Ligand SMILES: Cc1cc2nc3c(=O)[nH]c(=O)nc-3n(C[C@H](O)[C@H](O)[C@H](O)COP(=O)(O)OP(=O)(O)OC[C@H]3O[C@@H](n4cnc5c(N)ncnc54)[C@H](O)[C@@H]3O)c2cc1C
């Protein structure tokens with residue numbers, strides 16, 4: 001009998017949206033795979049009231065509610081998850097794709113002797129394989145596990161589906177074994193969160209700019225557009241290297257891989273290294289003065305024009321539109 | 326102080342990875358050092374320049390055809406270069422777990438019971454982008470790790486590093502020994518002079534065979550080129566664009 005475990009990530013007491021969508025997707029997956037038991041593991045103090053209505057299906061959430069787990073700690077977290085996986089005799093462990101996941105999942109794979117797969121699950125096979133883009137997004141590779149135990153890192157994609165009613169989620173406190181002081185290096189000293197808009201890696205809408213924005217000032221237009229849409233600003237490497245935007249916003253092969261529902265590419269030519277980061281984006285809109293720019297080859301909608309003329313118009317129209325709503 | 330740096334070769338992003346009879350065709354591919362590994366190696370060499378008596382050893386689990394990357398590492402300032410090969414077949418495994426296992430055996434073989442003080446890796450390889458080898462290696466060696474660091478400062482026995490997380494920056498303190506993986510922004514890798522390249526030609530690349538009987542944890546069952554070409558719908562103006570996003574795509578709610 002299969003038993004699925006989903007890691008629910010919290011930062012500062014808030015369970016991540018990406019974890020909740022991973023949970024909901026695993027519920028869908030379970031329904032397609034003979035309804036295995038789905039449970040969750042949550043580490044750190046959180047107010048569980050926030051999860052009301054956000055999680056589909058039935059299941060138990062093992063909650064290691066302890067102050068020492070409030071902030072991510074590699075060894076403590078790895079142990080809590082490994083212990084739960086083994087105690088509950090799970091067969092598969094699921095993560096949303098985040099910085100914390102990328103830190104923990106490979107360690108867990110070694111510790112619990114699991115095959116680690118990242119990408120999108122290919123539902124058509126029982127083998128439990130995934131597919132993922134490789135070589136700067138120019139190929140799609142399929143991977144299959146060879147071990148009984150599996151860990152999946154689900155690539156973020158598509159907006160969260162509304163949750164059907166009727167599920168029931170139970171919480172169960174678990175007490176992880178303690179770690180000694182030597183065990184718990186590295187120590188996170190502090191975390192400085194940026195204020196305001198969502199991070200590019202998580203945003204549902206991304207408004208990205210490149211060299212065509214002409215300079216740091218040009219990005220003010222993109223910030224306006226992003227804030228009207230509730231999205232995040234992204235940038236090409238050229239814009240980052242020029243010092244117009246921070247590296248955290250770079251999208252592409254040497255930047256972030258993103259999967260927003262809507263991606264605006266403004267003044268971006270569409271180099272393969274940039275496209276490597278947006279292969280899973282939903283609708284791609286390109287605004288470029290050059291009708292032959294390669295970005296139009298991957299765009300769903302294109303507008304040929306100067307960003308300094310197009311964007312202010314678009315912003316004004318959008319403001320009007322939002323006012324009427 | 327002992328520093329190990331793990332580097333791998335990847336196709337140069339400018340070269341075209343081909344597809345022939347259902348398989349990847351590397352014939353037109355030019356391989357280079359994985360860009361993230363350049364940051365890792367640069368940081369190791371800077372360490373050596375600050376701390377006297379530091380020895381930087383570079384490891385690459387690579388077939389003979391990818392040995393060039395080790396020469397480049399020597400030219401960038403590494404003291405020793407080790408080509409890791411598995412005694413069974415000499416190929417580079419595709420599975421991150423086997424890669425990490427081979428590297429951990431090579432590192433244990435080289436340093437004995439004493440772990441290196443620092444192991445630097447790149448954040449990820451740019452070909453398969455698994456970003457799994459560094460943490461697996463750390464777990465196998467029993468070391469702590471911090472991934473994707475963008476800055477590093479040492480004071481006494483504590484290394485303070487920063488890394489990006491979603492929506493913020495995390496500052497982490499670690500002690501030796503530790504595995505660190507390098508993100509873009511950590512430093513600006515140096516250019517190698519012709520002189521350094523010539524000197525590196527004269528140095529030896531050591532060969533270390535490791536035995537690797539384990540099965541891979543993950544296998545590639547297929548690979549196919551992605552057809553990128555979509556039919557772009559050009560819209561005449563902003564009004565129409567907004568209308569499409571609202572009605573057709575339902576994206577403005
Ligand atoms: C190893 C390696 C890794 C890389 N990694 C990345 C990566 O992660 N991310 C990334 O983005 N790049 C990456 N690159 C760089 C990539 O190859 C391109 O150089 C880069 O993406 C180009 O950025 P751009 O589109 O902003 O600039 P350009 O290619 O210069 O394009 C500018 C575009 O703006 C248009 N334009 C100009 N003025 C206007 C205007 N007024 N209005 C409208 N349009 C205008 C032009 O027509 C042009 O299409 C990498 C390169 C290498 C070698």
Ligand SMILES: Nc1ncnc2c1ncn2[C@@H]1O[C@H](COP(=O)(O)O)[C@@H](O)[C@H]1O
Pocket residue numbers: 331332333359361362365384385386387417421424428445446447448449450451453454455456457458459
């Ligand atoms: N064959 C290899 N030999 C040495 N180091 C490697 C090898 N493969 C991966 N690495 C290291 O692990 C990092 C991440 O690779 P990956 O997990 O494949 O994305 C790379 O940047 C290298 O530092």
